[in-house]
Amino acid sequence: MKYVSILGSTGSIGRQTLEVIKSFPESLQLVALAAGRNRQDFLAQCLEFRPLVVSLEQEEDAQWLKEQLARRGFYPEIYYGLDGLVKVATCNQATVVVTAVSGAIGLVPTCAAISAGKDIALANKETLVAAGEYVTALAAKHKVKLLPVDSEHSAIWQCLHGESKNSVRRLLLTASGGPFRQWEQGDLAEVTPQMALQHPNWAMGKKITIDSATLMNKGLEVIEARWLFNLDFDAIDVVIHPQSIIHSMVEYGDGSILAHLGMPDMRIPIQYALSYPQRWTNDLPRLNLTELNRLTFEQPDTQKFPSLALAYEAGRMGGTAPAVLNAANEIAVHAFLAGQIKFTDIPSTVERTLAAHQVVTPSGLEEIIEVDGWARRQAAKILSKY
Known part of the structure; x- marks a missing residue:
């Protein structure tokens, strides 16, 4: 039996991971869940899977969840914010953590899970983009597997x-x-x-x-x-x-x-990351070559x-440049989704942020996080001038 924690359970990868877990109840058991602000869907997930540890982004949502679950006689450990993500990632019972949150916010809880000896089913690509050298060295130190979930x-x-x-x-x-x-x-x-x-x-x-x-x-x-x-x-x-x-x-x-x-179906690579080194038979749609x-x-x-x-x-x-690239891109994409900039402003914002950065070799995770914050502020300053 593998015991699974999911960071980002109400997103696309998180939901599909839950589908995979439901398909293999004899081999997979959910023990911890974290999500952002989609509290209604998260409540339904908690009631269906009964995790031991849960977390939402906002304190008020966590309090609401606590009240809703208590009415139904369910009392898991409930947290919120970055601390909550870390609690879910390091849940004692978990043996594998699916990192399905979007963005650099996944970096800290992923590193915490690695330090706690959890294998990582990695769907949060920003973790390796921003801190690839640090994260891979940490995984090697703790003899933790990095199991890729991206289809590629x-x-x-x-x-x-x-x-x-x-x-x-x-x-x-x-x-x-x-x-x-x-x-x-x-x-x-x-x-x-x-x-x-x-x-x-x-x-x-x-x-x-x-x-x-x-x-x-x-x-x-x-x-x-x-x-x-x-x-x-x-x-x-x-x-x-x-x-x-x-x-x-x-x-x-x-x-x-x-x-x-x-088939272009993310449940296939999710399943392989969770079943590795085995392959489990499923009933997902098959590719017909003819x-x-x-x-x-x-x-x-x-x-x-x-x-x-x-x-x-x-x-x-190298060095801090990929962290800057990633952070500036996140800020630009969110601005585009909000209708504040043009589609073509996304790469130009990233390019200008990179040009303003003095690349250094980071001394550790704290410096990477500091550079991430600088890049977000710099990108926002650039965006304010469009």
């Missing part, structure tokens, strides 16, 4: 299984290209949040969907892959694959390319979508 990293992980790292020539991360792949560059300034939230293949949260539309999501995945698989950026390529059937590939030195194919008309591939257009190039640049700069 899960695909690479599986294609690498049983192979020598020395035989790898390059990783090929696939990207759908988003909803504006075929748009003219000059038209992108007219993109609205509603347009950008219409991803052609995947149902995801708002922030990651916007990142997919700008290709920043793929840039963040490149940085994450560098740390997950310990390869240089020159050995990590991105290829546009609009059908999202091949989730990623690994090219080996002998010319062989191993590809992972499957129904595929074609699989196509293109080079990403970094002139049209500069966020991908910015991510490579920040990754190669």
Whole structure:
């Protein structure tokens, strides 16, 4: 039996993780839950799964939850805020923590879980983007597994299984290209949040969907892959694959390319992260190869979508640059969703924030968090001038 904590249970990945847990009651048991402000859905989850430890973002919501659960005779430990995320991440009974919160807020509880000896099913890519060197070293110190949940990293992980790292020539991360792949560059300034939230293949949260539309999501995945698989950026390529059937590939030195194919369904990589090293049989929809008309591939257009190039640049700069990239992007995406800036202002805000930053090698987690805060303030200052 594996005992699971979930950070971000009312988001897309969190909900699908709960579906997987329900499908394997003999192998998986939920012990702790944390969510943001969606208290009604969170209440329903608590009543269905009966976790031992729970947390919401706001104190008033946590108090409301306590009253609602008490009326039903259920008395778990209830917390709120960052401290609550840490309590859920370090729940004594948990053996694996699914980090499905969006943004750099996942960094502190993820590191706390690692220090507590919990394996990490990693869906919060910002953790490795902002602090990849620190987090991977911490995981190695505590002999903790980092189990990728992103479909692309899960695909690479599986294609690498049983192979020598020395035989790898390059990783090929696939990207759908988003909803504006075929748009003219000059038209992108007219993109609205509603347009950008219409991803052609995947149902995801708002922030990651916007990142997919700008290709920043793929840039963040490149940085994450560098740390997950310990390869240089020159050995990590991105290829546009609009059908999202091949989730990623690994090219080996002998010319062989191993590809992972499957339906665009996040429950599959979530399940594999939780079942590893086993594979469990499920009844999810199957890929029918005879129904595929074609699989196509293109080079990403970094002139049209500069966020991908910015991510490579920040990754190669190293030090605190990826943390700045990530934080500035979060601020810009939220401003775009609020209707305050144009779609094309997102990468320009990130670029200008990076240009204002003096890159250093962080001494530890505290300095990374300080740089994250600086980047958010700097990005907000830049946004105020649009």
